[in-house]
Amino acid sequence: MFKKYDIIVVGAGHAGCEAAAAAARMGSSVLLITMSMTNMAQMSCNPSMGGIAKGQIVREIDALGGLSGIVTDHTMIQFRMLNRSKGPAMWSPRAQSDRMRFSEKWRELLESIPNLDFWQDLVTGIRCNEGKVVGVFTALRMEIDADALILTNGTFLNGTIHIGEKTFSGGRIGESSAFHLTENLNELGFEHARMKTGTPVRVDGRSIDFSRLEEQKGDEQPGKFSYTDTPPLLRQRSCYVAYTDPDVHDVLRKGFDKSPLFTGRIKGRGPRYCPSIEDKIERFSHRDRHQLFVEPEGWNTAEYYLNGFSSSLPEDIQYEALRKIKGFEHARIFRPGYAIEYDYFPPVQLLPTLETKIVERLYFAGQINGTTGYEEAAAQGLMAGINAHLKLHKGNEFVLKRSEAYIGVLIDDLVTKGVDEPYRMFTSRAEFRILLRQDNADFRLTPKGFDLGLISKERNEQVLHKQEQIDEVVKWMKGESVSPEQINPHLETIKSAPISQKIKIFQILLRPEVSLQGLLEVLPNASSKIRSFGISDKESLEKMEILVKYETYIIKEQEMADKLTKFEDLVLKDDFDYQQLTSISFEAREKLSRIKPRTIGQASRIPGVSPADISVLIVYISR
Ligand SMILES: Cc1cc2nc3c(=O)[nH]c(=O)nc-3n(C[C@H](O)[C@H](O)[C@H](O)COP(=O)(O)OP(=O)(O)OC[C@H]3O[C@@H](n4cnc5c(N)ncnc54)[C@H](O)[C@@H]3O)c2cc1C
Structure with a gap:
């Protein structure tokens, strides 16, 4: 039934969609297998793209020829340039999107790519031969052949959903989780761990008293994400600001004894910078209010997303607390908030191309690597798609430096430092912020996208x-x-x-x-x-x-980046025996052997490898 494909992409989330689109547009034959064709590029949590540092990533994806920026421009309902009062290195575009149209637009664009095929199924195992990928097994008992495989399973691997004392399996609420794959990857030698994330209630806008909330309009002259001629945003929907207060907190506290977070049922680490409301009132108990953003879910729906009110407390507690918020006294809800735990694979098991070190031609991208956020996922998907295609057809690779793109910072951080909590991008993670601005992503990256065949x-x-x-x-x-x-x-x-x-x-x-x-x-x-x-x-x-x-400042940063490039050009061989370097610390030897850095630059960023260790390495390789 199926031909042999160059590349199979598993999962049509943000990572999978970018991966499939890039590889197919570069010329590979690609099969995108996903559990539900109706939920492609779902925004599992807030209906927005971009924001601080994330907006820069979307611009970079677009400049390289990815599609997330185009989809966002076609489907946004509000645009704001954040941080305008700060220097331009901090300016970050953010869009509120129409959740349903976002998914539809992605599907429309993907279906317009000729050598991209689709199959709705659950991938349950990886077929390997002599350390190389040869295809997948699926729940419909298919065996499909491919020369390379990109896994982008998001929050679905052994996903467990928590609402109060209720626990059930799911990859997102209303969708089943993905079984067997983690165990299969363990058998192949991969390590995995658990993480957690959460989402707030969705509120019926017809029951909100907006006159009691602060209106937050979009920019008077809205911008765009894509450098292509996507349509300008001519009308916008407003967001609103609301606040919790001590009464709201008291109601929430009533549910703490049933909270999976506090009773220890949730074991996975959650995103520190996106905590649940119960976490916030516990950790910042001196604060008597927290800001909430009331965000419309689309042009033609009454559903609102309550940003900042993420919770896994029992649904009746969430509901009662919600009704204590000014403007929400008569609120009805469409869906409760919940938390989800899922498996991820520590990304130090990957090369900078996102290919795994254990199995050749197997790539991981997105939340499976311990990241959080659509933008981080999409960026990895794009890079995995590009690299899988290059490996099969050209034998070269595409890796961005930290001084070239936030995407370079993201992937270098993942494969070099690993993660111990859901990784999200911040401007502070980049040492060359003034070079990596949202306004110049096209100058930095479009010529590279052209060389790759993704830009006309x-x-x-x-x-x-x-x-x-x-x-x-x-x-x-x-x-x-x-x-x-x-x-x-x-x-x-x-x-x-x-x-x-x-x-x-x-x-x-x-x-x-x-x-x-x-x-x-x-x-x-x-x-x-x-x-x-x-x-x-x-x-x-x-x-x-x-x-x-x-x-x-730009000249100064460029000079520093050029200096760093010298270290990035000092290549370390994969089979370099670090154990022979008895003059460097035991910890450095152990970490260098495990991570196998590609360059002196990457080695210098591994936690536990000191400048003294690096000096010894430089002396050694200079011989
Ligand atoms: C409840 C919840 C709350 C979240 N909160 C936040 C937040 O506050 N902030 C934030 O930045 N991010 C949040 N996220 C994370 C955000 O949704 C993800 O970072 C992003 O969607 C990851 O993209 P992805 O492509 O890696 O995976 P996903 O978007 O999860 O997509 C994975 C895709 O793979 C498919 N799939 C999985 N396994 C298989 C298989 N074996 N076979 C076939 N198909 C498979 C799924 O059906 C799905 O289409 C949240 C996610 C959830 C679920």
Whole structure:
């Protein structure tokens, strides 16, 4: 019934969809096997994409030719650029999505890819021969052949759902969990562990009194995630802000003796930065209120997601506590909150390509690697799809450096440091934040996406051309002066010190209180000159302003990144015998032997390997 495929992808979550799309668009024949074709790219938790550091990841996925940004643009109902008051390294786009349309759009895009096939089934085992993948076994007793396999099982492996004292098996509420695969992977030599996550109640919007909540509108000029010509967002839905109070906390506390979290029934580690409401009132008992975001689930539904109220307390306690919140006195709920425990595979068992070290041509991507979040999952899926295709057809690999992309930071952290709690991306994890901005993801990555065959020639040329235009304008601003008569009235209105003699536009723009937009309004000549370079769109003007204002920092970070690259270029062989290096610590020898870093750079980031150990290694390999 089935032909032999180049690649099988297991699971159509965010990781699986990106993996299947990338590998098939690069030219592999791909079969995407998933338990439910109606739940593809489900947003298991909040209906939103992006946010701090995650927004940068979605932009990077798009710049490389992935599809998450395009799907988000087509399905968003609100857009906000977070952290605008901070420096541009911190600006992070976030969109509220229509949950149902998000899933539908993904399916539509996937079905438009010619060499991508689909099969609804449960994969129960991996077929291997001489340490290499040869296919899968499924619950429908199929044996399907493939040269490579990408596992993206999310929260489904032996998933257990908890609501109060009730415990039942499931990968998400209403969906069954995936059995046998963990045990099969254990037999092949893989280690696994347990993690936990949770989700809040979904509320019937018809029963909420919005007049008692604070409205949170989207940006007046909403942006987008994709660099392609996706449609602009013309109308938006509002979110709302609500607060818990001591009465709400008292009701929640009544359920603590039945909480699977506090009674010890949940063993897996949960996401520290996304705790349940019971966790928050226990850990921060001095705080008498917590902020909640009331987020619409789509254009045409009354369902609302109550961000910040995640809970696994009994459903009657969740309901009673909800009704104590201002604006929710008469609230009805569609679904209760719950917690879920699932198996994950510590990612130090992976190479930087996301291929496993134990079984060749087997790749893991997404939550199976101990991460949390759609964006982190999608990024890994894209990279696994690319690398599985390259391994089969070109024999090379695609690994991003920490100085090139958040995706590089993510995967390097996973395979080098491992995880002991659900890993989510933060800007603080990246040492080159000013280089890895959301505005320049296309300059950083689109040429790479083109080399991979995921970006069209035309799109790549447009990006290169834009980069040239922007560089030209910045150069022009460094050479062009303005006189006191031209600029002082404007400087006065924005309370900036007047100038006494001619000064370069570039110098003026370095002042924090001066904006490029403001300058162009009072300098019509400069405005028409910039237009003559072919630049008029808001995004390019923003890019230019950032390049001017942060030039010194950008140069400094680039120099540091270049220095680090030297270490990244010092390659360590896979079969290097670290035990022979008796002058480095026992811990370093043990960890280096286990993790088998690819480069001196990666070795230096392994916890427990000291700078002194690295010096010895450098001396040794330099010989
Ligand atoms: C209750 C809950 C709460 C969450 N809360 C948060 C949160 O607060 N913040 C956050 O960032 N993230 C949260 N997440 C996590 C977020 O949903 C995931 O990080 C993200 O969806 C992971 O994407 P993925 O592609 O790795 O896996 P998933 O989106 O879980 O997709 C896995 C896919 O694989 C399929 N599958 C699994 N096993 C098999 C098999 N053997 N055979 C065939 N198909 C299979 C499933 O049907 C599914 O389609 C939550 C998830 C859940 C379930």
